[in-house]
Amino acid sequence: MTQDTPGAAAHTDPDILVAGGGIAGLTAALALHTAGFGRVTVVEAARELHHVGAGLNLMPNAVRELDALGLLDRLETDAVRTRELRYYHRSGALIAREERGLRAGHRWPQLSVHRGHLQRVLTDAVRERLGPGALVAGVRVAAVDQLPGGRPRVHLEHRDATGRSLAAVEPDVLVGADGIRSAVRAALHPDEGEPPWNGMLVWRGVSRMDARRTGSFMFIAGDDRQKAVVYPMTEPSLRRPEVLVNWALAMPADAVDERFLGDWNRPVPVSRFLPHYEGWEFGGVSVPEVLRAADGAYEYPMVDREPLTCWTHGRTTLIGDAAHAMYPIGSNGATQSIVDARALAYALAVHPDPADALLAYESGRRPAMTELQHANRRLGPEVVINLAHERAPGGFTDIDRVIPPDERRAIAARYATAGAFDAETVNQGSPYDAPVRAPRPAGAAR
Numbered sequence: 001m002t003q004d005t006p007g008a009a010a011h012t013d014p015d016i017l018v019a020g021g022g023i024a025g026l027t028a029a030l031a032l033h034t035a036g037f038g039r040v041t042v043v044e045a046a047r048e049l050h051h052v053g054a055g056l057n058l059m060p061n062a063v064r065e066l067d068a069l070g071l072l073d074r075l076e077t078d079a080v081r082t083r084e085l086r087y088y089h090r091s092g093a094l095i096a097r098e099e100r101g102l103r104a105g106h107r108w109p110q111l112s113v114h115r116g117h118l119q120r121v122l123t124d125a126v127r128e129r130l131g132p133g134a135l136v137a138g139v140r141v142a143a144v145d146q147l148p149g150g151r152p153r154v155h156l157e158h159r160d161a162t163g164r165s166l167a168a169v170e171p172d173v174l175v176g177a178d179g180i181r182s183a184v185r186a187a188l189h190p191d192e193g194e195p196p197w198n199g200m201l202v203w204r205g206v207s208r209m210d211a212r213r214t215g216s217f218m219f220i221a222g223d224d225r226q227k228a229v230v231y232p233m234t235e236p237s238l239r240r241p242e243v244l245v246n247w248a249l250a251m252p253a254d255a256v257d258e259r260f261l262g263d264w265n266r267p268v269p270v271s272r273f274l275p276h277y278e279g280w281e282f283g284g285v286s287v288p289e290v291l292r293a294a295d296g297a298y299e300y301p302m303v304d305r306e307p308l309t310c311w312t313h314g315r316t317t318l319i320g321d322a323a324h325a326m327y328p329i330g331s332n333g334a335t336q337s338i339v340d341a342r343a344l345a346y347a348l349a350v351h352p353d354p355a356d357a358l359l360a361y362e363s364g365r366r367p368a369m370t371e372l373q374h375a376n377r378r379l380g381p382e383v384v385i386n387l388a389h390e391r392a393p394g395g396f397t398d399i400d401r402v403i404p405p406d407e408r409r410a411i412a413a414r415y416a417t418a419g420a421f422d423a424e425t426v427n428q429g430s431p432y433d434a435p436v437r438a439p440r441p442a443g444a445a446r
Helices: 023-034 060-068 072-078 115-130 183-188 287-292 333-350 354-377 380-391 405-418
Strands: 016-019 040-044 055-058 079-081 084-089 094-099 111-114 135-137 139-146 152-160 163-169 173-176 197-210 218-222 227-232 242-252 298-303 316-318
Touching (some): 023 040, 023 115, 055 060, 055 333, 060 072, 072 079, 072 111, 072 115, 094 380, 111 242, 197 287, 227 287, 242 287
Parallel strands (some): 016 173, 040 135, 084 218, 173 316
Antiparallel strands (some): 079 111, 084 094, 139 152, 197 242, 197 298, 227 242
């Protein structure tokens, strides 16, 4: 990091600090490098980078952006091209069946993948392309000051085996990619408080199962009070006949320990919630069987963040969950973080002034993400489950009499458009393929 005087003219190759070594931060570093930026540093609060977590879905618009970064082949070595999504009534009756990804006419697939695999692919690529020193663990943002001219002064806390130390740096650009409890967001919006809880608890985990018992599709099932999401994340092979299956469950709770709001990795025994899902079977897949095969389970309160009226202050901005944390509905958390990263790199590449670039990035992304946050609070495409329960609580024999086909299609299409993963939008190609900046020659003055 440089220690230039506040208000100094922008560098030809700006010094960019990314706070957060998760999906958003690592993708941002790769996107910036691809666009020709040579001085990018990612700091991550965790002292060790553990590739853990459960599964996630990457929608075709995010897969398109990862392909543009040259990561798709590596990512697909341990992922599933999602072919079909099904919605089921709690009674077991099928509500809707949707083709996904390539089967739905997209040029890029939808991918079901373990978060740890995606994180590993991104981490390895950052170290290979930007150098091992570009990703620094054990360093968190403690505070951010705005200097005259909009430049940030970032106070960093270093944690290692010997203790903690503080340092201040003044990058040309600060990117807050540090999640739902973002320190950068807190510095910009100090009166915001805790993430609001919606009264639901979520349990998630990964199971190892015989492929014949898992189905080849993704399903979301339940009613307006209790839901289950299950899908495979790996394909069977001679080397590994078992497949990894992701699952996530949701039920209401009377209270929650506020210390765990926004904590995605609190381990709990499967026995805590398994009895609530006995007898649940959809399309030949038994939810209790999946749960009994779990490696472990994690519990977290379902929270999001209130939409902000501003992501950017001077040369500081937010991406991913730090900008627009939303309920885990519609497979848009990781997806939109990846798109944010590419949009940010594009804006910085085409606007000479970093402050102008960050405002352009925000104006292109914030309105759509605000709409998506609100859509997820309305349950997005999963609202068909609630509608089916409200109109036919005991089940049905003809879904078309309960939710007409045109209504089901309109719900799905409206959400796909809000997330910009409808086939027409995706197939136009990436809007973020910026002209590559000429890198600063080695040894040039800074």
